[in-house]
Amino acid sequence: MKIIDSIATEAARFRDIRRDIHAHPELCFEEVRTSDTIAALLAGWGVDVHRGLGKTGVVGVISGSRGPGRSIGLRADIDALPVTEKNTFAHASVHRGKMHACGHDGHTAMLLAAAHHLCANRDFAGRVVCIFQPAEEGGGGAREMIKDGLFEKFPVDAVFGMHNWPGLPAGHFALKAGPVMASSNEFRIVVRGKGSHAAMPHLGLDPVPVACQMVQGFQTILTRNKNPQEAGVISVTMIHAGEATNVVPDTAEIQGTVRTFTTALLDLIETRMREIATHIAAAFGVQCDFEFVRNYPPTVNHAAQTAFAHRVMAELVGEEAIHEFEPSMGAEDFAFMLEKRPGAYVIIGNGGGDHRSPGHGAGPCTLHNASYDFNDDIIPLGASFWVELSRRWLAQA
Template sequence: MPIVNRVADLQPEIQAWRRDIHQHPELLYDVHRTAAFVAERLKEFGCDEIVTGIGKTGVVGVIKGRKPANGGLKVIGLRADMDALPIEEETDLPYASKAPGKMHACGHDGHTAMLLGAARYLAETRNFGGTAVVIFQPAEEGGAGAAAMIKDGLMDRFGIEQVYGMHNGPGIPVGQFAIRTGAIMAATDAIDIKIEGVGGHAARPHKCIDSVLVGAQVIAGLQSIVSRTVDPLESAVISICEFHAGNARNVIPQTAELRGTIRTLTEEVRSLVEQRVREVVSGVAQMTGAKIDLVYERGYPVTVNHPAQTDVATRVAREIGGEGAVAETPPMMGAEDFSYMLEARPGAFIFCGNGNSAGLHHPAYNFNDEAIVYGTSYWIKLVENSLAA
């Protein structure tokens, strides 16, 4: 295939960009070096417009096709995320992170490099009608950078009509893709619970309100929500991952703190779970006499692929990888802030195989450079097919 062959020629350069970004990971919105690197490459490629500072540190490049639009779709957006994670790298790679406590453990270095490679090719050939908008986003890892870019006018300013995202997938063979129509990744909400009981001597529990016991009752009550409130054919996860109380074996602590995460795949289940969490916390407080404060914070919404755009993405992936290269993935309970973009415009989110690598967010994870040709070619073919003159 001409596109794949040309991208194979570009692969060493794209790989070099990826490894440079990997060595210099940056967190959340503090991606100034990465954003400058991206903007400089887009300038070298000859993009028609380059805008920085969207969503604080996001970068957008505009590439116009050399053919007139065919009267249908005129502007398509392609998004990559740029930020890393607060993880100490454990890979011993020659290009390992030079920033202590920071690491590209989710492959955003690869996402950025592949979209840069596509931008170079598209600016060089311009074999399409209409406009391709390449979007480089900060703060996917918990900072809602997608929402910040949208708030800064991303969609309206550049006239984006459809938007697409891509993520690498450990466990998916290189050269293969995975996608599904509808909910593909979960909504994520956070809960913080502060319990105030009555502390005292461990030998006199009857004179206390034991915050540890209260916390245990809260946890047990929360776990019953999924098993006894949510329809078994629906999906929900409640995980309490922090429980802090006490500092001595013979003292019943006055206070305890719980923190956790909630994942759901529909807005209806999301609202139901929130309601039941509040009821459980209130009920335990009334039953035990403890004071319990709950902070329930809604995070990223459900990532929902639109049917027509999912079909487009599937056809393109098959063109790149072959007829058997696309699998239908089950929904995943991880979250992704590309969900905000899919709320704003029709589009689809796809996974590109990373092979038998360590999992995402693992200190031994590394983006597989062999995936570059497939991911970059997917972006190019998506533009050329969607914006065919």
């Protein structure tokens, strides 16, 4: 494994920065302290710092000493989750109900470590744009930074993102060209019938069996409308109806999510869900309100940039430590950046969980789990990857 010497020497410093951020988690668009910390560090190293994009986002621009040239964007997410931490070690969250349960503290530390090294070693042409993005966890912070002119103000030839992955050994990477994360979408359907006494259902229009028919009907989209070789998920996660056992309610509400790897399949699913809901409601003589909200698009890696990142990884850790990432039906708002610029979203192994300090929670060290903690040992590797990726990208003719 080839870790840059100066980054290895500074490992303890960035471990402490990571743990400080972990202890002070902030939710989406509330990352004021986190952004202040990032901006102060970058400014102290001589980075050209810009704030305010996406409300609490920070952009640091590092220009090489060899003049103008190509440009590259490196993105780290900075927000925490609304989770109450079970860990009791010294750097556990001081804010109950808020926790860095997805490793964004570690992503931030890796990019900061890379920025620190690049500032001290500017013997390159072009510039590196370090993007510290808020509100990845449901807030669409990438979309908001783009709306605020991210790529107009800081043009890049390619953009890359990196996420830790529990279970993948430390010292390993994973990546794949094409779709790697699914789109994230939500639906809400209100079936409007007519209430009655449960003993006299013929005097009303019961919305409950209508809602049940809709739920069953939605699954036929996946089994009879979708190409079996394409991946798609329709999950009904909530059905709410009624308040008393002897009263037929006026309404029944259905909510859930849809996940796909392509926009074409998403279009099909939304259209068919709307048709099924509308026509089933009409068949039973009731009304329905249908809402479908598209949150995050699929995260789709560009082939050339993925191959480029693979070559850099191979030089750092060897081919045997690089894996083909199995696409996840989870979502990631880095997708918005990949819609605007070519690039890739890559995975760095976080290990099996035995890195956690004494006092960790009893649960597994998995993402979005109250016993999770980022593996500080991988900060130097992640930072070295960012540096080598940047240098090699900017060195291209």
